[in-house]
Amino acid sequence: MLKLFKEIRKTGCATVGYPFEPLAQADGVRGKPEHTADACIACAACAVACPPNAIQMIPDIEEGTVTWSINYGRCIFCGRCEEVCPTRAIVLTKAFELAVMSKADLETKSVYRLQACSVCGEYFASRKQIELAARILGQDSDQTEVLQAIDGLGICPTCKRTRDGVAASNHAKLTGGVR
């Protein structure tokens, strides 16, 4: 009996203190993906990468907004969103206390405004995305091509194609056609 007590004392207690004390977690634990709404440019890279479609982007053309949403009840904590995010707006943290009593609480949303094309007026991307692209391009603003590219940022891909097509055909006319 005494021997048993000694053994027990030597072995100690293996049980963790959680929930009465914080849980010690290893490095690289993948917990709750935390979304920083300010840093997000609503580029939808994470929504495309997310294997179970826990992250979704739903545009509302009437309002001119796009709603980013994450459903923690569907997330499989794979970290693909963190890998593809260009601004590190979504990063997996170690937080794990995600259980809820009502399903609606599993969802977090952020609403972003859309950018309308300066030619045809259709929405084609998020406003913040275009704004960030302009700032990045602006870092090399001494080159003429870059200035042209910044000019064209507010135009949707369809109008840009039309513009380029017209320019190409004008150019062809001037130089005697394409052979």
Next chain:
Amino acid sequence: MIIDREVPGSLQFQPTKVELDEEVAAAKATLLHDIKRSVYLYRCDLGGCNGCEIEIFSTITSVFDAERFGIKNTASPRHADIMIYTGAVTRSTRLPGLRAYAGAPDPKLVVAYGACGCSGGIFHDNYCVWGGADKIIPVDVYIPGCPPSPAQTIYGLAMALGLLEQKLHAETTVEADDERAPLRFETIPYKVRVEIEREARRLAGYRYGCDLANEFLTTLMLADVDVHGTMTQFIASQDDPRRVEIYRRLYDVLMSHARSDG
């Protein structure tokens, strides 16, 4: 990418959900927050991958020891106070799930366990899946995770029994008028940054490559005068030879740009 959110739901037969009658609902409301005895739980698999089962059983091992809170596992739904449903509810597991539900005495708590149990998880758009235990029975607690860790499970069960508070709440943020995303590593030319990130990801994979590139670029941002000295010292201070190699190559990328830009 626009996904048709009605598929496969619109193409499937939709089961009728079991509804609680008032008496049971009232009894359950009392039970949910004020249970003054041990509870027995029964785990029912509705077509999961078994990952969740493994975590449930590691919850009752000595490391996480759910019996501290009087939570015990039982082999029969007849003895259960808490029913834990794992899996995405497939066509062939619906009836066994309903039978287990009917077999447990009222009032009982129902826990939707794992990403599958909460919403179908990774299987949510499968043709033979209804996506979540709440499509067939009333659910009280949702425990997300794929699978939920034992600590998460203990948290969820403790919350169901009124011992802990719920932390996650629905939230909607709206973009402010002049909101701008911060430009990362502003003083480093964009092309150099992208090339360093690409090289790091090529060498170390996406996730670790991203971490390594961040560390490298942060050090580079802080090095103002003596870039060569700071970076050499930074590389020398690494104790993992793999990191040394990767940082050395990143430094080569940086130098090739410095040379071509003059």
